[in-house]
Amino acid sequence: MNQHIGDIPPFDDARHEREWLAQESAMRRERLHLDPAGDDARSRRYRLLARALREPLPGGLPTDFATHVAARVAAAPASTTRFEFVLMTALATALVIAAGAVTAIYGSAWLPSFSAILPAPRTPASSWLLAFAGCLGASWLLGQWQRHGQR
Amino acid sequence: MDDIRSNPDRDLVDALLANRPGAFERLIREYQGLCWHIIQRMVRNPEDARELCQDTFLRVHQCLHQYRYESALKSWIGRVAYTIALRHLQHKRIPLVEHGDDGDGDDYALVENIGDGFDLETACADEETVQHLHAAIESLPPLQRTLLTLYYLEETSIPEIARITGLASGTIKSHLFRSRLRLRGVLETRTGVAA
Numbered sequence: 001m002n003q004h005i006g007d008i009p010p011f012d013d014a015r016h017e018r019e020w021l022a023q024e025s026a027m028r029r030e031r032l033h034l035d036p037a038g039d040d041a042r043s044r045r046y047r048l049l050a051r052a053l054r055e056p057l058p059g060g061l062p063t064d065f066a067t068h069v070a071a072r073v074a075a076a077p078a079s080t081t082r083f084e085f086v087l088m089t090a091l092a093t094a095l096v097i098a099a100g101a102v103t104a105i106y107g108s109a110w111l112p113s114f115s116a117i118l119p120a121p122r123t124p125a126s127s128w129l130l131a132f133a134g135c136l137g138a139s140w141l142l143g144q145w146q147r148h149g150q151r
Numbered sequence: 152m153d154d155i156r157s158n159p160d161r162d163l164v165d166a167l168l169a170n171r172p173g174a175f176e177r178l179i180r181e182y183q184g185l186c187w188h189i190i191q192r193m194v195r196n197p198e199d200a201r202e203l204c205q206d207t208f209l210r211v212h213q214c215l216h217q218y219r220y221e222s223a224l225k226s227w228i229g230r231v232a233y234t235i236a237l238r239h240l241q242h243k244r245i246p247l248v249e250h251g252d253d254g255d256g257d258d259y260a261l262v263e264n265i266g267d268g269f270d271l272e273t274a275c276a277d278e279e280t281v282q283h284l285h286a287a288i289e290s291l292p293p294l295q296r297t298l299l300t301l302y303y304l305e306e307t308s309i310p311e312i313a314r315i316t317g318l319a320s321g322t323i324k325s326h327l328f329r330s331r332l333r334l335r336g337v338l339e340t341r342t343g344v345a346a
Contacts, residue, residue, distance in 0.1 A: 008321065042335070044274075
């Protein structure tokens with residue numbers, strides 16, 4: 001542990017860096033339970049500090065904490081997820097029916113305007129649109145493939 | 152970034168995402184100590200800490216599908232716990248660090264000072280000295296208490312602490328340095344003559 005210490009930038013002040021190294025050395029020596037006989041007074045104080053900081057915190061979570069939280073989570077989805085699913089399905093169905101009804105009633109008035117602005121086949125614009133759609137599709141497929149690789 | 156194929160957390164995450172029985176309970180047992188250490192050190196109130204630990208695991212369950220193995224699962228869960236504790240402190244208007252916390256002259260006066268003779272075992276056996284030290288640790292600002300606990304008790308590396316807290320490694324180093332220097336100062340004052 002703490003093996004990535006080389007990634008940490010040194011202090012600008014050399015005295016601070018030496019003190020830091022003394023702190024680190026005392027922490028490691030205490031962790032390895034090395035004999036403090038050869039340590040100076042500063043290192044011994046830092047080792048006493050390390051002992052105090054390695055003591056478990058008073059109190060703690062109840063012994064059945066994990067069981068309790070897992071049971072709470074297991075009980076929740078049965079009601080909330082099903083309700084969300086039913087609600088979403090009902091809303092989607094209503095939306096599709098409404099869209100169909102609106103198209104059937106008013107479609108004859110505005111559908112010709114839409115077909116007029118769409119590019120005709122075999123024009124440069126439609127080729128570029130096809131190329132753009134192809135790029136989007138390829139990018140999406142690549143993303144899916146990478147995600148699948150991570151799983 | 153670790154090789155995702157050798158990530159020891161993968162089985163646990165996969166089992167949880169596949170809703171396998173007992174997987175979530177296993178994850179909680181594995182990381183409840185870490186969450187307790189982070190949250191209790193931040194908020195210092197056992198009742199609040201227990202509630203926030205529960206919130207942490209509920210959040211983890213809700214958001215685990217967003218975990219992309221870019222860091223160890225420990226760091227990711229630690230980050231959730233830290234963020235929840237941080238919000239609690241903000242809500243209670245408790246500052247994370249002391250204002251003007253750039254080290255005072257008294258602390259820095261100890262740099263490279265070896266100090267008077269000190270017997271480690273005698274000091275350890277002295278109940279009053281140990282209690283005094285624990286009181287000094289408790290009196291540190293929430294961030295410094297938490298960083299020290301992660302570094303010493305959880306044996307978390309500085310880069311990992313950086314992922315949990317979102318702080319730069321240099322900032323973490325600086326906080327650790329100053330809090331250790333300050334605590335050493337407390338010991339110098341207390342045991343300089345006695346030990």
